[in-house]
Amino acid sequence: MARPQAILTLTAIGAFGLTSAATPHGFPRCTHSHFEGITQTASDGTIVGEPDARDWGCVGGGHGADAIRALPRGRTAPLGLALGPPAPPPTAVCMDPAAPNPADQATRLQFGLPASAHVNLSVYGRRQGHGPRETFVARALVDAELAAGLHAVYWDLSDDQGVRVAAGIYRAVLVVGEDALCGDIEVR
Numbered sequence: 001m002a003r004p005q006a007i008l009t010l011t012a013i014g015a016f017g018l019t020s021a022a023t024p025h026g027f028p029r030c031t032h033s034h035f036e037g038i039t040q041t042a043s044d045g046t047i048v049g050e051p052d053a054r055d056w057g058c059v060g061g062g063h064g065a066d067a068i069r070a071l072p073r074g075r076t077a078p079l080g081l082a083l084g085p086p087a088p089p090p091t092a093v094c095m096d097p098a099a100p101n102p103a104d105q106a107t108r109l110q111f112g113l114p115a116s117a118h119v120n121l122s123v124y125g126r127r128q129g130h131g132p133r134e135t136f137v138a139r140a141l142v143d144a145e146l147a148a149g150l151h152a153v154y155w156d157l158s159d160d161q162g163v164r165v166a167a168g169i170y171r172a173v174l175v176v177g178e179d180a181l182c183g184d185i186e187v188r
Helices: 002-019
Strands: 058-059 109-114 117-127 134-146 148-156 166-176 179-187
Touching: 058 179, 109 117, 109 166, 117 148, 134 148
Parallel strands: none
Antiparallel strands: 109 148, 117 134, 117 166, 166 179
């Protein structure tokens, strides 16, 4: 009788170990997919060529992100470049493509909030050692309560220690409540 109970206990400990081995730092789901392809942009935010439909965009009614083509008013220019009176807050959480992308000195990340909210904007990287690729937070850019409206953050391509990141593809992840938007940035 003691033997089956011991096996059950070991099985329970093993299952606990597997379930507690969640992704480090509770990474958003989109950090698990391949970091590939970018939406190329000029320094003013104009999209060059065909956008990567898997990146950027707006939250679509809590069911994931709508592609860039579905941004309000067909916008392909940066959120903040409106002439005339300031635009009202967007009706959904939106994140424009990084500009410029690829980046060699710095890049601008712009997003819009329909209401004030706690925002986390981080840049993730991947490194390959012995074994599977490891996802890591390269730079935490924003972790704060922000007002409704349009926001811009500049990333100087350095990590949290102030050291310039290596060339490669990085993923910007904007988390607002239960919603997360992602976009890839090529660092040269």
